[in-house]
Amino acid sequence: MSTIQKLLIAAVSAAAIASACGSANAAEAKTIGLAVANLQANFFNQIKQAVEAQGAEKGLKVITVDAKGDAATQVSQIQDLLAQNIDALIYIPAGATAAAVPVKAAKAANIPVVNIDRNAEGAPGDTFIATDSVASARQVCDYILKQAGGKGEMLIIHGQKGTTPEVDRTKGCSEALAKYPDVKVVGELWSDQWHQDEGFKLASDLLQAHPNASIIFGQADALALGAAQAVKVANLGHRIWIAGFDGDTAALEALKNGVFDVTATQQTQKMGRMGVDAAIALAKGEKLPPVQLQDATLTTKENVDAFIKNHP
Template sequence: MLRRTCLAAAALLMGTMTAAVAQDQKVVGLAVANLQADFFNQIKQSVEAAGQEMGVEIITVDAKGDAAAQVNQIQDLLTRQVQALIYIPAGATAASVPVKAAKAAGVPVVTVDRNPADAPGDSFIATNSVEAAKDLAKHVCELTGGTGKLLVIQGQTGTTPELDRDQGFKEGLAENCPGVEEVARQASTMWAQDEGFNITQDMLQRYPDVNVIFGRADALALGAAQAVKVANLDHDVFIVGFDGDVAGLKAVQDGTLDATMTQRTQAMGRLALETALALIDGEEAPAEQLQPATLTTQENVGPFIEQHP
């Protein structure tokens, strides 16, 4: 009888300890724009891996590119009482709504890649896209010898990466080769490869003599490369992207793309979680944490394919 009583007491104690551990476990919400994009998927993988390592519960939701759906998803995360939110806006539309809702609930917000101008996160983590796009523009100047006609396939208008890449690339061309003239541009809605193909096909019909195309994301650049191949032009066209996602890196390796800018997605995901945990603990975090990107060509692409930074 005494043995049974002791066993019951031990089981009760273990259950109480397990409940205490569960109660102490931090819970962080991760709201991702669209997991069909490798860039966002890399961030997710990094956050979840770091969460497992640190004993943090990560609740992930995928907006699949739908800004309205994302607002509802984040409301649900707040109802589930996440202690911090890592937020990658699905677009410029309604991007500030989740930040305002989270702050009203006392939940700190770490924005990644995109930061609503009228409601920024407590800390913003992204690539320094202005400087990275400048480096890419300088490389385009070297590829073309300083002259040429350029087509630009934009990302989602109004988003942080689109605005910053536009600024940096323009500045880079102006500083290094004003002889490269932008003749046309068109925006995508989802940064998707099929959009890059369709947009480029349309622009090539009007501007068949272009010799440079900048897809603001690797997927857009890959679509452009398909369109150039189908067009069977009588001259070479240099095609550059931005992101350094897996497909983009392999396309640089095989010569389909001439260059991309590799972002530190794995490092950014871990940094986002570390920042979220610091904010939960009441610590201060930098308003901006901008990360470098690396100009990536056939000469240096190999290590990035083996291990993404």
């Protein structure tokens, strides 16, 4: 029996106990569980802050747990949330592996699930709130490829393999690349946790192997900032254009200061508020669209000030 199967059996068993205790699918939500992938990431912290603020405004108790990037830890944490008789679960999977387990456990306990940013392959929540990463990554890559003159060698630092943002941002950038036959992707590596130190290490390795590269797409701002560090250290003597994705608060300041060149600013605060409203509606038995995609805004030095002043 695989580790995933064992996790699923344990989680569903715990959910059955929680369901037997009652309180699931309450007419009025009173307590919401928020399971976050990794609060070290500014993006997830912004969602947490928005969920907790919106929950307080609606008179809800929000119980937040942080998986710190570990899927097995997250499964255990969500078992604990189910045992606390939450009325709905807002869930950001810690990775592609075992992402379906908490959804199946919550459904076994008749507890509605709102996925934000990442969906669970094969076991989606009742609604999925996220940025349209395909369209936004296409915009970001199109911008950076134009800035590079439509030619050159490109490096891609992917996010966590198999997660919804990684898959969608890869697809969007690939669609942009199809219009630039003189740009060649010469190196790609995947991060484990979307961290800046990973971006630095992966970009350093890629630049050592491909010193003529002139374009880097980091699929998150942290990866792009790490790549910018690596470019500075490598001191290769030519211009390297760097793109990120997210609109993290620290990254927006770095963008203003010319550390990297472009990002897509997500409506992070809005998605957190939407998550709470969706949880309340689902707990009442209302039906919501299975997917609710939000726009991100292409952000450069020219328009970054507005997002620094007021993050959406």
